[in-house]
Amino acid sequence: MVPLDTELTDLPQPLRWREWMARVEAVLFASAEPVPRAVLARVVGSDCALELLIEDIAVELAGRPYDIARVAGGWQLRTRACYADAIRAAQGDSDAARDLTPGEALVLTIIAYRQPVTRGAIARLTGREVSRDLIGRLSRQGLIARGPRSPEPGAPYSYVTTPAFLALFGFDSLRDLPDLEALQDAGLLAEDGIDLGMPIAGEE
Known part of the structure; x- marks a missing residue:
């Protein structure tokens, strides 16, 4: 050649x-x-x-x-x-972002803003159990991946977002994530009093 x-x-x-x-x-x-x-x-x-x-x-x-x-x-x-609507009509399906359940979207948001973060830390932050199945679905979609092990007891894996996450939402880097305070002011992160800017209970 x-x-x-x-x-x-x-x-x-x-x-x-x-x-x-x-x-x-x-x-x-x-x-x-x-x-x-x-x-x-x-x-x-x-x-x-x-x-x-x-x-x-x-x-x-x-x-x-x-x-x-x-x-x-x-x-x-x-x-x-x-x-976008014309493309979805032609293909007969929706994009991956619209396929996320509210629970998946919430967990993905927490991982995006708090990464690296463990499943237990996400559960403490939301006040509800975060199933392995939910984490697995996000992982299979290529939106999250395992990060470093946490220093907390048991050394659980943490989770981080991936380049596929950036591509799906049109971000060049994590610096392009919407301003957290603006999201909170708009009430988009107010569910159950979740505040991604505050330390998680039990963490330094």
């Missing part, structure tokens, strides 16, 4: 830029997962300003039903939110 010519020195700069744009868009189009910078860098020249290139692609996609989003530390072509 002939190595891919990434530098394209035989092309004038405008045509070289257009070819790099096409390559990056093709790679994003072919991938179902967010594509990290290191992967995109394999198809462009060493002097390519990748962020500027992606900005130019985004400008060209204005008015299209999809755009480029920075998700989970990479980039992904994603359909615009206004077309």
Whole structure:
């Protein structure tokens, strides 16, 4: 196989830029997962300003039903939110976020904001038992994974969110999580007096 010519020195700069744009868009189009910078860098020249290139692609996609989003530390072509109902109608199903039960959504929220956090700590925070089945469902969906063992007695595993969690909710990193105080002020975390910003009873 002939190595891919990434530098394209035989092309004038405008045509070289257009070819790099096409390559990056093709790679994003072919991938179902967010594509990290290191992967995109394999198809462009060493002097390519990748962020500027992606900005130019985004400008060209204005008015299209999809755009480029920075998700989970990479980039992904994603359909615009206004077309979600049309896509669900065509596919005959709903997205994973809508499939979460209220209990699963609550536990996932706690893990997102308090990670790494154990199942016991989640139970203490909510005042209710958190079943292994619930944790297993979130794990099978790829939204959470095991974190480090806790120093508490028995050294139980803690849980953390995954890149799939970021991708599902359109976050680039955990820093993009909605402001906790704003969620509490809106009453979205008021169920049973749960306060994710307060220490869990029995924890330092």
